[in-house]
Amino acid sequence: MSEKTQREFDLVVYGAASFVGRLLTRYLCETYGVDKDLKWALAGRNDAKLKAVAEEFGAQDLPRIIADAQDGPALRDMAGKTKVVVTTVGPYALYGSELVAACVEQGTDYCDLTGEPQWMQRMIDAHQDGAERSGARIVHNCGFDSIPSDLGVWFTQQQAQADFGSHCEQIKMRVKAAKGGASGGTVASLLNVVDEIKKDPALRKVMQNPYAVAPQGMRSGVRQPNVQGPTFDKDANAWLGPFVMAGINTRVVHRSHALLGRPWGEGFLYDEAMMVGRGPGGALRATAVAGGLGGFMVLAALKPTRALLNKTVLPQPGEGPSPQAQEAGFYDLRFFGRTPSGETLQTKVTGDRDPGYGSTAKMLGESAVCLARDIGEKPGGFWTPSTAMGDVLIERLNARAGLSFERVS
Incomplete structure (x- = not known):
């Protein structure tokens, strides 16, 4: 060496x-x-x-x-x-x-x-x-898994310390807007996770644990919020749907917190979701997002429907968004923080290309x-x-x- x-x-x-x-x-x-x-x-x-x-x-x-x-x-x-x-x-x-x-x-x-x-x-x-x-x-x-989330929380906590002399006890990340496509490599990784869980059902507990990638001895904590269905968020003033990347991003944020020695408190809360609009239209879109994501995971777990998805819908490894689509892509992520004494702040992380590529x-x-x-x-x-x-x-x-x-x- x-x-x-x-x-x-x-x-x-x-x-x-x-x-x-x-x-x-x-x-x-x-x-x-x-x-x-x-x-x-x-x-x-x-x-x-x-x-x-x-x-x-x-x-x-x-x-x-x-x-x-x-x-x-x-x-x-x-x-x-x-x-x-x-x-x-x-x-x-x-x-x-x-x-x-x-x-x-x-x-x-x-x-x-x-x-x-x-x-x-x-x-x-x-x-x-x-x-x-x-x-x-x-x-x-x-x-995109998971720099904007991980560094966005880091940045938000730094701002809270500078302005209030205190950490945030809760941060909520909300995807305000994003435009991009999926590649075959990302889809292959997702399908492999599904396959691993089918072979070893015990992995389901790992995938459901928000502290799963924290250091050994720190893989438990307070119950974390998790947007899985239509939810109205007063801070974002919008209806929310589940965000597909939350399953990895939240775990990375909690690993960071653990590696730092949990300076934001043993009860620190963090979750991610997509803002999909206001009013009845927003509620309908939130329902559609939740149903679509859940339906895809069910179809991907079944051999006949996965084969059909692979043949007709899903990109294959080596495929991805066109150069034009990559250039036209963007994202705008909002972080809503609250300190233990009730001060609030909002930060944002934006990017100028297709987020995943x-x-x-x-x-x-x-x-x-x-x-x-x-x-x-x-x-x-x-x-x-x-x-x-x-x-x-x-x-x-x-x-x-x-x-x-x-x-x-």
Whole structure:
């Protein structure tokens, strides 16, 4: 295991030929160049595809590394050459475990896009001690799952401390507006979670536990709010429907709180939902959103209807929104905070591209560069975006990645 300062690369993009991998490669080429200060390489299992990606973005001089997701020796060799591995190869429960193990063994920092809490819990439990020993900083959830939520809560708490000298005992995130599409990779990850629960029903308890990815010994707490049906929120002055990403984002926020030592109180509450309108029309839309999400999960769990969905509706791995759709996408997330003494505030996080892909690629790229350059002596272990990078990542995202973190009221 070599010292990080002596390694050949600052970062390696693993899965550069995947849908998001290509977006990430383009972003790094446009933002940091090929033959400049940032030393980086492309990696994956197919050299021809990597070469095609490099040629597409005028990056023929980028080194290429071949390593299959199940080839432990090749992954360890790759990890030993770089300070950071940033990976887009999912579903991570199927293709990510060997790479995490390799990075932990080599003391290599790591970030990904996963939204799979059951896999995260397995990785934390298997490798936390090893990461502490080797110095590897492992940071899951560095895309739309869950940077806007995790850093949005961090930012809101910072604002509360500055203005009121107190933390918020409750924060509610509400999706005010968003426009974007789904990729085959995201759908594959969701369907794999369904499959894992069918094989091991005990996983259902993991998926339902808001503290599931907190450190061992901190996986319980007060009952958390959870919008699953039509709900009217007075703070947002809108009807709410369930938000599909809440299942991962809320768990990441509670892991961050636990890693910080729970400074916002043992009774801290956090939930997420979508604002769908006011009046009778809003109530109807909230009902439709709740019914549609629940219906999809039922259909995805049944073999005949899943096959039909795959054939007629769902995007396949490697597919995703068009460049035009990515450019036209955006999101506006609102955070409503309340302190123990009743002071309230509202903040917002916005992004300028399709949330899951155009914006995610930029967030992932800045997370990888931040790990390589900005967090100094942070010890090894499994961190979250806010606890690993916090304000310095917010600065990067504001400056380069089209995000904004703002106080509203």
